[in-house]
Amino acid sequence: MEDELSFSDIYGGRLALQRRYYSPSCREFCLSCPRLSLRSLTAVTCTVWLAAYGLFTLCENSMILSAAIFITLLGLLGYLHFVKIDQETLLIIDSLGIQMTSSYASGKESTTFIEMGKVKDVIINEAIYMQKVIYYLCILLNDPVEPHGISQVVPVFQSAKPRLDCLIEVYRSCQEILAHRKATPTSS
Amino acid sequence: MRGRAAPPPPPRRRASDPAGPRTPELRPDEGRGAPAPGWRVQSPLGFSLGFPPLAPLRLPDCLKATGNMVENSPSPLPERAIYGFVLFLSSQFGFILYLVWAFVPESWLNALSLTYWPQKYWAVALPVYLLITIVIGYILLFGVNMMSTSPLNSIHTITDNYAKNQQQKKYQEEAIPALRDIPISEVNQMFFLRAKEPYTKN
Numbered sequence: 001m002e003d004e005l006s007f008s009d010i011y012g013g014r015l016a017l018q019r020r021y022y023s024p025s026c027r028e029f030c031l032s033c034p035r036l037s038l039r040s041l042t043a044v045t046c047t048v049w050l051a052a053y054g055l056f057t058l059c060e061n062s063m064i065l066s067a068a069i070f071i072t073l074l075g076l077l078g079y080l081h082f083v084k085i086d087q088e089t090l091l092i093i094d095s096l097g098i099q100m101t102s103s104y105a106s107g108k109e110s111t112t113f114i115e116m117g118k119v120k121d122v123i124i125n126e127a128i129y130m131q132k133v134i135y136y137l138c139i140l141l142n143d144p145v146e147p148h149g150i151s152q153v154v155p156v157f158q159s160a161k162p163r164l165d166c167l168i169e170v171y172r173s174c175q176e177i178l179a180h181r182k183a184t185p186t187s188s
Numbered sequence: 189m190r191g192r193a194a195p196p197p198p199p200r201r202r203a204s205d206p207a208g209p210r211t212p213e214l215r216p217d218e219g220r221g222a223p224a225p226g227w228r229v230q231s232p233l234g235f236s237l238g239f240p241p242l243a244p245l246r247l248p249d250c251l252k253a254t255g256n257m258v259e260n261s262p263s264p265l266p267e268r269a270i271y272g273f274v275l276f277l278s279s280q281f282g283f284i285l286y287l288v289w290a291f292v293p294e295s296w297l298n299a300l301s302l303t304y305w306p307q308k309y310w311a312v313a314l315p316v317y318l319l320i321t322i323v324i325g326y327i328l329l330f331g332v333n334m335m336s337t338s339p340l341n342s343i344h345t346i347t348d349n350y351a352k353n354q355q356q357k358k359y360q361e362e363a364i365p366a367l368r369d370i371p372i373s374e375v376n377q378m379f380f381l382r383a384k385e386p387y388t389k390n
Binding site: 120121123124125126127128129136138140148149150151152153154155158168171172175 | 337338340341342343345346347352371372373376377380381
């Protein structure tokens with residue numbers, strides 16, 4: 001079962017959340033970030049080339065212009081490969097664990113998996129980020145030493161940064177699955 | 189011997205009263221700088237001018253109970269008036285001295301046998317240094333604030349040493365429950381799993 005909802009991120013851009021219910025104990029949430037807009041790409045390219053042309057009129061060295069072209073191309077490729085995330089996915093399987101996947105605009109994918117024994121809870125936390133206070137979803141990990149302690153906080157959907165209404169949807173679904181885990185305690 | 193009897197103080201509450209301290213209602217003639225017997229003049233600063241000694245200040249009961257509060261109150265006192273006046277005189281003197289140093293030519297000062305002055309260069313340089321320091325201070329304060337904000341994956345956004353080591357206080361009947369740090373999982377369940385409408389209207 002699959003459905004798609006439309007939300008917005010903290011800056012006002014449009015996000016699309018796809019929810020897939022594979023089974024009562026396995027769900028996936030796919031958040032697609034806004035694409036690289038043509039307007040911002042044109043603006044950055046124009047500023048870099050205008051600055052290079054200004055330097056060229058000062059120095060009369062045509063290497064500056066070709067260097068500016070190379071810089072723009074390499075910068076764009078590096079941005080698409082290392083910075084720009086197209087889609088973020090959260091897959092939660094009841095007895096196995098939680099997997100987070102980020103797929104970049106150049107096709108690269110990076111995956112993180114946390115096994116269920118380490119997961120304490122999935123919560124919505126508020127914190128100061130730049131000059132705002134934002135809500136964000138995070139996974140709390142168990143502390144091996146202390147039974148009720150928290151050893152680490154892992155935020156999810158870091159580059160999509162959805163708003164609270166989207167987070168509440170994901171939070172409720174995750175809590176339904178985690179409630180199964182508490183209902184049937186593991187024998188370890 | 190005062191010409192007028194002091195009004196009776198309001199009845200004190202026991203320290204174990206669970207409803208909390210009652211704010212004392214000040215009667216119209218109570219509080220600091222209360223009017224003294226007839227031959228003293230009441231000044232707007234709150235202390236009475238006239239024949240010494242100055243009248244002892246009459247305090248409401250809440251300030252008598254904890255002596256510390258008297259020393260920290262911001263109201264005008266005779267000592268503070270004296271400090272203020274000394275500061276005013278010395279700052280005026282310092283300013284006139286600075287103007288004399290900066291504007292009067294060296295030869296005139298030497299004729300008065302005032303020879304050991306710093307270079308006049310500093311009369312311009314020091315204010316410039318001071319202003320640049322203030323501007324950098326604004327930027328630095330902003331930067332220090334941003335650097336000391338915890339990142340999003342820090343444990344300090346969720347709990348801290350006080351919350352980890354807090355002890356449960358015994359529950360008393362009909363008393364306000366003691367202040368306690370509630371774990372974030374419970375807070376989330378209360379906010380987001382039970383009531384949905386207030387949060388989806390944004």
